[in-house]
Amino acid sequence: AQKVTQAQTEISVVEKEDVTLDCVYETRDTTYYLFWYKQPPSGELVFLIRRNSFDEQNEISGRYSWNFQKSTSSFNFTITASQVVDSAVYFCALSVGGTSYGKLTFGQGTILTVHP
Amino acid sequence: SAVISQKPSRDICQRGTSLTIQCQVDSQVTMMFWYRQQPGQSLTLIATANQGSEATYESGFVIDKFPISRPNLTFSTLTVSNMSPEDSSIYLCSVAGIYEQYFGPGTRLTVT
Numbered sequence: 215a216q217k218v219t220q221a222q223t224e225i226s227v228v229e230k231e232d233v234t235l236d237c238v239y240e241t242r243d244t245t246y247y248l249f250w251y252k253q254p255p256s257g258e259l260v261f262l263i264r265r266n267s268f269d270e271q272n273e274i275s276g277r278y279s280w281n282f283q284k285s286t287s288s289f290n291f292t293i294t295a296s297q298v299v300d301s302a303v304y305f306c307a308l309s310v311g312g313t314s315y316g317k318l319t320f321g322q323g324t325i326l327t328v329h330p
Numbered sequence: 331s332a333v334i335s336q337k338p339s340r341d342i343c344q345r346g347t348s349l350t351i352q353c354q355v356d357s358q359v360t361m362m363f364w365y366r367q368q369p370g371q372s373l374t375l376i377a378t379a380n381q382g383s384e385a386t387y388e389s390g391f392v393i394d395k396f397p398i399s400r401p402n403l404t405f406s407t408l409t410v411s412n413m414s415p416e417d418s419s420i421y422l423c424s425v426a427g428i429y430e431q432y433f434g435p436g437t438r439l440t441v442t
Contacts, residue, residue, distance in 0.1 A: 249431060257420065259373075259433040305372060309431070316363055316426030317388075320372045 216241045218308050220321035227296050228329050235291045235324045237306030243267075245311035248282065248289040249318065254302040265289065296328045332357050332425050334434035342440045343413055350409045351437045353423030358403035363424040364396070367436070373422065379406045413441045 217240040227233045239248065250262040263273060265282050273280045277294045293300055303325050307318040333356040343349050353362060364376040377387045377398055385398040399407045410417050418441045423434040 251433075257438070258435050259422070261430045261432070264430050307373075307431075309426075316361055316424070316431060317375055317378060318363075318365075318373070318424075318431060320374070322372050 216243075216246075216308050216310060216319040218306050218319050218321035220304075220306055220324050222324045223322070224325040224327070226327045226329065229297060230295050231328075232292060232294050233296050233326065233328075235293075235304050235306075235326065237289045237291065237321060239287050239289065239306070239308045241308060241310060243310040247309045247311065247315070249305075249307040249309070250280065250289075250291050251305045251307065252302045253305065253323075259305075262291075293326075296326075298328050298330055301326060301328045332359065332427055332432045334423055334425065334432055336421075336423055336434040336437050338437060339435065340438040340440075342442060345414050345441055347413055348409055348411045349413065349439060350407050351421050351423075351439075353406045353408070353434055355404045355423075355425055359425045360403070361426065362400065362406045363426075364398065364406075364408045365422045365424055365433075367420040367422065369418065376408070376421075410439065413439075415441045417441050 252260040306321040337352045362379045365373045377385045379400040420436040
């Protein structure tokens with residue numbers, strides 16, 4: 215069985231601060247995929263990134279960056295110079311490969327509030 | 331990419347009744363997934379719907395409560411049967427793409 219843990223329930227920062235959202239996962243499969251989604255107050259899920267288990271390269275997209283470390287089973291997400299529009303719930307999720315691909319196990323989510 | 335639409339977007343229903351949620355994808359897909367998000371909670375997979383076969387349900391979800399249809403490769407329905415207030419949730423349809431997992435806008439259900 216798969217498990218995703220987001221230990222930070224809520225984070226509050228002031229605009230322009232950097233913030234890191236933690237994600238730790240558990241799986242016995244060697245092929246798996248890690249995801250991050252943003253859910254703003256409007257409710258829709260916004261896809262941010264997918265990483266497969268064979269690609270440990272860190273990724274940067276604008277103010278967003280992701281650090282994938284298989285040694286610690288972590289896939290952390292950093293927002294640099296946070297903005298009020300970053301306020302949302304962020305979910306980390308895991309899917310194994312093969313016939314189970316698409317069956318996501320979600321973490322409990324981290325509520326990020328960015329104050330002006 | 332895939333664009334997913336759901337109907338209705340929201341509904342308020344009385345306990346004991348049933349609601350059928352429709353999910354339409356703009357491309358043919360083998361598997362469609364139904365997720366539930368209870369208020370203030372994370373998302374949980376309900377079932378996987380394959381065209382031409384019975385849906386596969388996750389632990390804690392049963393066909394009598396959440397019957398699913400998958401008549402073709404672009405469409406699926408999820409019925410929430412004999413509803414109780416505990417069924418108040420957002421129900422989301424999802425499909426797996428090559429590079430991402432797509433989600434519909436969700437159906438926000440309130441049971442009174």
